[in-house]
Amino acid sequence: xxxxxxxxxxxxxxxxxxxxxxxxxxxxxxxxxxxxxxxxxxxxxxxxxxxxxxxxxxxxxxxxxxxxxxxxxxxxxxxxxxxxxxxxxxxxxxxxxxxxxxxxxxxxxxxxxxxxxxxxxxxxxxxxxxxxxxxxxxxxxxxxxxxxxxxxxxxxxxxxxxxxxxxxxxxxxxxxxxxxxxxxxxxxxxxxxxxxxxxxxxxxxxxxxxxxxxxxxxxxxxxxxxxxxxxxxxxxxxxxxxxxxxxxxxxxxxxxxxxxxxxxxxxxxxxxxxxxxxxxxxxxxxxxxxxxxxxxxxxxxxxxxxxxxxxxxxxxxxxxxxxxxxxxxxxxxxxxxxxxxxxxxxxxxxxxxx
Amino acid sequence: xxxxxxxxxxxxxxxxxxxxxxxxxxxxxxxxxxxxxxxxxxxxxxxxxxxxxxxxxxxxxxxxxxxxxxxxxxxxxxxxxxxxxxxxxxxxxxxxxxxxxxxxxxxxxxxxxxxxxxxxxxxxxxxxxxxxxxxxxxxxxxxxxxxxxxxxxxxxxxxxxxxxxxxxxxxxxxxxxxxxxxxxxxxxxxxxxxxxxxxxxxxxxxxxxxxxxxxxxxxxxxxxxxxxxxxxxxxxxxxxxxxxxxxxxxxxxxxxxxxxxxxxxxxxxxxxxxxxxxxxxxxxxxxxxxxxxxxxxxxxxxxxxxxxxxxxxxxxxxxxxxxxxxxxxxxxxxxxxxxxxxxxxxxxxxxxxxxxxxxxxxx
Numbered sequence: 272x273x274x275x276x277x278x279x280x281x282x283x284x285x286x287x288x289x290x291x292x293x294x295x296x297x298x299x300x301x302x303x304x305x306x307x308x309x310x311x312x313x314x315x316x317x318x319x320x321x322x323x324x325x326x327x328x329x330x331x332x333x334x335x336x337x338x339x340x341x342x343x344x345x346x347x348x349x350x351x352x353x354x355x356x357x358x359x360x361x362x363x364x365x366x367x368x369x370x371x372x373x374x375x376x377x378x379x380x381x382x383x384x385x386x387x388x389x390x391x392x393x394x395x396x397x398x399x400x401x402x403x404x405x406x407x408x409x410x411x412x413x414x415x416x417x418x419x420x421x422x423x424x425x426x427x428x429x430x431x432x433x434x435x436x437x438x439x440x441x442x443x444x445x446x447x448x449x450x451x452x453x454x455x456x457x458x459x460x461x462x463x464x465x466x467x468x469x470x471x472x473x474x475x476x477x478x479x480x481x482x483x484x485x486x487x488x489x490x491x492x493x494x495x496x497x498x499x500x501x502x503x504x505x506x507x508x509x510x511x512x513x514x515x516x517x518x519x520x521x522x523x524x525x526x527x528x529x530x531x532x533x534x535x536x537x538x539x540x541x542x543x544x545x546x547x548x549x550x551x552x553x554x555x556x557x558x559x560x561x562x563x564x565x566x567x568x569x570x571x572x573x574x575x576x577x578x579x580x581x582x583x584x585x586x587x588x589x590x591x592x593x594x595x596x597x598x599x600x601x602x603x604x605x606x607x608x609x610x611x612x613x614x615x616x617x618x619x620x621x622x623x624x625x
Numbered sequence: 626x627x628x629x630x631x632x633x634x635x636x637x638x639x640x641x642x643x644x645x646x647x648x649x650x651x652x653x654x655x656x657x658x659x660x661x662x663x664x665x666x667x668x669x670x671x672x673x674x675x676x677x678x679x680x681x682x683x684x685x686x687x688x689x690x691x692x693x694x695x696x697x698x699x700x701x702x703x704x705x706x707x708x709x710x711x712x713x714x715x716x717x718x719x720x721x722x723x724x725x726x727x728x729x730x731x732x733x734x735x736x737x738x739x740x741x742x743x744x745x746x747x748x749x750x751x752x753x754x755x756x757x758x759x760x761x762x763x764x765x766x767x768x769x770x771x772x773x774x775x776x777x778x779x780x781x782x783x784x785x786x787x788x789x790x791x792x793x794x795x796x797x798x799x800x801x802x803x804x805x806x807x808x809x810x811x812x813x814x815x816x817x818x819x820x821x822x823x824x825x826x827x828x829x830x831x832x833x834x835x836x837x838x839x840x841x842x843x844x845x846x847x848x849x850x851x852x853x854x855x856x857x858x859x860x861x862x863x864x865x866x867x868x869x870x871x872x873x874x875x876x877x878x879x880x881x882x883x884x885x886x887x888x889x890x891x892x893x894x895x896x897x898x899x900x901x902x903x904x905x906x907x908x909x910x911x912x913x914x915x916x917x918x919x920x921x922x923x924x925x926x927x928x929x930x931x932x933x934x935x936x937x938x939x940x941x942x943x944x945x946x947x948x949x950x951x952x953x954x955x956x957x958x959x960x961x962x963x964x965x966x967x968x969x970x971x972x973x974x975x976x977x978x979x980x981x982x983x984x985x986x987x988x
Binding site: 289323324326327328329330343344347348351352354356358360361362363364365366367371375376378379380381420423427 | 627629630633634636637640641644645707710711712713714715716717718719720721722976977978979981
């Protein structure tokens with residue numbers, strides 16, 4: 272029995288390139304057992320390549336990895352016993368049913384046939400696919416396939432879970448179910464590493480986050496610095512036909528002592544940058560004291576998204592070096608800066624792992 | 626090699642095949658072609674008497690031809706097809722080893738190839754019943770068919786693990802089969818001709834020109850004024866040189882031909898010293914090629930024993946006696962090719978992967 276303390280993921284200095292494409296350049300992080308760790312990065316930042324290396328499918332060019340104390344390069348079989356991997360695309364054998372996929376996978380993990388069957392039924396219930404147990408995996412919808420892939424990753428009750436974009440294609444209800452499941456799995460002492468580029472989705476479930484930009488993990492202090500830097504808050508006053516948004520905007524700017532252009536309008540909301548949380552608290556007090564009917568006051572973007580966008584905006588000041596000078600507030604539409612500003616995605620379309 | 630996991634992999638493969646319509650269409654087309662061939666052969670051989678052995682061996686050859694044509698489609702995309710469908714990596718991440726995956730796919734492809742033999746079995750039975758047949762011929766030829774299906778399956782699965790794209794690995798499998806069937810034949814022919822040597826023939830004969838024009842020395846009753854053979858003078862010996870192809874130096878090339886293996890492995894049947902079926906015909910052809918041509922031959926027409934002796938021409942059976950059976954050499958060559966490709970394929974599919982086939986995505 273592996274102790275709960277041992278089943279973390281440790282990665283140090285891992286590197287992997289495909290020819291001239293340096294998919295993963297320098298990745299160092301630790302994912303602790305009992306916690307859900309998010310792997311955050313834009314498309315092409317090396318998330319899937321890193322997952323493949325952790326899943327013992329790809330050999331790193333350099334660096335050291337450990338899955339629950341087992342090196343997946345030196346002892347792939349040992350690592351595979353411990354880890355459950357959910358790929359970003361589920362390939363399903365064309366004519367096998369959902370249940371058969373799970374039974375076969377269980378048997379490939381050395382479960383006896385009857386045990387594999389019992390386990391398959393249990394998992395089909397867990398991911399809410401029991402009604403489709405007899406349907407060919409091929410005819411499942413994308414979300415149903417995702418749930419089947421998740422069940423497959425859980426067949427052998429792994430202590431470490433590597434989930435590559437598990438929520439993509441899931442409807443809101445399945446997404447909530449996934450979140451609860453992941454929380455429960457982590458509470459049982461498992462290590463859960465989950466990658467996604469949908470940050471709001473990660474925000475709801477992760478305890479820790481590892482930021483991956485252009486194949487490099489971003490140092491913790493830089494993330495901490497980003498998190499305390501200026502961020503935009505969204506505020507909304509009660510809609511009132513007698514007052515226009517522009518009037519509110521002017522009043523907010525005046526109350527906070529800002530220039531009119533410092534306060535941005537976004538549909539029916541106003542966006543105001545504050546240097547830190549203390550400034551935000553002071554600002555809210557002032558606005559309420561000024562009699563503005565504020566009903567909503569919250570960060571315009573989630574913590575992860577804020578940190579992530581900030582990191583991307585600050586670009587390459589060196590892998591660990593903090594950027595100098597104040598950082599511009601993110602644009603009003605937080606998703607506008609999604610395209611990689613520095614490294615265009617040079618990956619060929621025909622598909623080296625991203 | 627864990628049998629439980631191996632069995633699971635074979636089960637996954639076979640279940641998919643059994644449930645696909647295309648598979649049954651292929652089997653049906655196979656059966657239809659066989660029915661057509663059988664009908665044609667019956668029509669052709671009913672005209673001849675005693676052609677039953679030829680008939681059976683022809684049907685077996687046809688079955689071999691058809692299975693050689695069908696097998697690459699069953700195995701040639703086993704590994705890279707799964708990689709394309711993203712079903713390979715989820716298996717690789719389980720406890721199944723690379724050898725188990727590749728060998729499991731090979732065994733599954735072999736079994737599905739045998740399904741075609743199963744379809745052919747009734748036709749073989751009909752062919753057998755239609756002729757007076759040596760049971761050992763049927764058993765050995767069936768055995769060789771089973772092995773050949775396995776070899777093609779191994780070549781196909783091996784190539785599918787080496788070549789990145791399913792289309793190209795299927796094509797490569799066909800090319801290897803073409804090399805073994807047609808290529809060996811061409812290499813034998815061209816090689817034997819290229820390695821030709823000079824053969825010298827020394828000839829001496831009666832001086833027929835000395836005969837008066839009306840005389841026939843072979844006539845039973847010698848005409849008046851015509852000399853007897855004893856009275857005829859002999860000519861000077863003449864020496865002629867020709868170049869002869871040296872098939873004895875390249876006969877082993879043919880040994881790896883599946884049709885030659887099938888023919889050579891079945892016990893030969895001779896009728897009055899001459900081959901009585903297609904197998905024996907092909908086998909004796911290959912065996913005769915082993916005999917080197919004599920460097921110097923002589924023909925002495927003046928020596929009465931040269932043509933008068935009652936020494937009969939040696940039959941094929943006599944000539945073949947003492948030559949080396951080649952089928953196990955050929956089979957060994959094929960097994961080495963198949964095993965080599967399988968081993969290469971396993972090495973290329975091993976995880977954690979050091980390098981990926983160009984343009985592939987591991988998941």
